[in-house]
Amino acid sequence: MSEKRSLPKLTPRLAMVASQVRPGARLLDVGTDHAYLPAWLVGSGICPKAVASDIREGPCARARATVQGYGLGDSISVVRADGLEGHGLDEIDDIVLAGMGGELMLSILRQAPWVRQGRLRLILQPQTELPLVRKTMAEWGFVLLGEFLAAEGHHLYHIMRFAYDGRSRILDRAEMVFGHPRAGQDLLARYYARQRASLMRELEGISRSAAPNQQRMEEIRALLELLTKEEQA
16 A cells, blocks of 8 residues: 555645535545545544545556545545446445536436435536526425535536435426525625626627517526625525
């Protein structure tokens, strides 16, 4: 075994993901790439064991190098697997899916209905399709325990923590589109400003078209009103 050295430094995005993992939880990190997250969590003593999983051999090789380099081979397993297939659920408590598209994330979860049990926690960090993720998880019976923002340069990332209670929910428009992210005031203001700017750009573009889509324009105006209420809440 390689001699242990200082733990990997997590980016703000991964640090926020790590903060949502429960102390003492056995972790499954799907799409792990370099396995920095499980290495940090296990090396810090937050997680006793972890599985670093990826569908491709390249990321698995990088993950193995990280695990060996930090001397964590006895506590972290690197497994090449397609999504959640082939993992022993009895040895997992918290599941992380981070840094992938929202549709792919939902496809992985759709093919693994056995994750729908109350003792598990799902920590999701979708890169795209955030409204779809919020809507679908609610319909599947997952309750959103918290949504948090992390910033890296010009990018804002959303980290969502879910638990299953079996109660299907229909989110209102604001919950689905904007969520209720938690962050400092500066970061929240930045998030809402971006949402408003995006909607205003779309509204301006439609209004300039030869045949404006009046229905979509009304939808955008309604969303802008909801956004104002969210900002003032």
